[in-house]
Amino acid sequence: MAEFxxxxxxxxxxxxxxxxxxxxxxxxEQVVFDFATRPDHFTDINPMNKVPALVHHHGxxxxxxxxxxxxxxxxxxxxxxxxxxxxxHEKAAYFxxxxxxxxxxxxxxVAQAMDWKVPQERVGMAGFGSLExxxxxxxxxxxxxxxxxxxxxxxxxxxxxSQFIWGLRFGSIPxxxxxxxxxxxxxxxSAYSEANAIDAKLIDEG
Ligand SMILES: N[C@@H](CCC(=O)N[C@@H](CS)C(=O)NCC(=O)O)C(=O)O
Numbered sequence: 001m002a003e004f005x006x007x008x009x010x011x012x013x014x015x016x017x018x019x020x021x022x023x024x025x026x027x028x029e030q031v032v033f034d035f036a037t038r039p040d041h042f043t044d045i046n047p048m049n050k051v052p053a054l055v056h057h058h059g060x061x062x063x064x065x066x067x068x069x070x071x072x073x074x075x076x077x078x079x080x081x082x083x084x085x086x087x088x089h090e091k092a093a094y095f096x097x098x099x100x101x102x103x104x105x106x107x108x109x110v111a112q113a114m115d116w117k118v119p120q121e122r123v124g125m126a127g128f129g130s131l132e133x134x135x136x137x138x139x140x141x142x143x144x145x146x147x148x149x150x151x152x153x154x155x156x157x158x159x160x161x162s163q164f165i166w167g168l169r170f171g172s173i174p175x176x177x178x179x180x181x182x183x184x185x186x187x188x189x190s191a192y193s194e195a196n197a198i199d200a201k202l203i204d205e206g
Contacts, residue, residue, distance in 0.1 A: 009032070075155065
């Protein structure tokens with residue numbers, strides 16, 4: 001049995017974690033389905049009934065992990081030799097932007113896609129403030145730094161990068177030179193191409 005079982009749907013946020021599996025060089029088997037045919041009892045694994053979900057078969061234990069950002073960081077932790085964890089000096093930026101992308105940035109993008117409006121007088125109550133504010137924070141970082149944690153690719157880039165890959169592709173994040181250059185940098189990697197090719201083939205076979 002492989003060390004990890006990966007539950008995914010080809011056209012989904014599962015792509016974010018497949019990229020991480022390939023960056024880490026993880027030994028995984030996949031359970032691919034579509035939303036109409038989720039495996040029986042999938043909610044035992046993820047009560048949210050959402051993908052991605054990962055099970056780590058660890059000795060006598062099966063550890064379940066959900067949430068793409070958490071899965072990706074978990075894979076970096078369980079594969080330290082892959083060199084995807086931040087060093088002492090990169091750690092602050094690594095966690096800052098990983099959590100920022102999974103929280104405020106994603107919420108801001110989804111709020112815009114759903115056309116949810118935050119009344120101006122209540123912007124302070126919304127953790128993401130506004131999409132403009134969240135993007136301007138990221139733009140300022142990515143104008144001065146090549147990657148989420150600083151000057152080198154780390155696992156945070158699989159998640160932060162995915163937000164920008166998808167955002168620019170679907171127009172939910174506006175074009176900006178810093179965002180486009182960042183997407184070009186993070187996608188120019190063999191693990192990204194490998195993972196992307198698997199999901200592209202699954203989508204084609206659809
Ligand atoms: N916060 C979750 C979001 C996961 C999520 O919403 N996945 C979608 C696919 S992109 C899903 O499984 N939707 C099916 C459903 O909710 O029924 C994560 O980052 O992993």
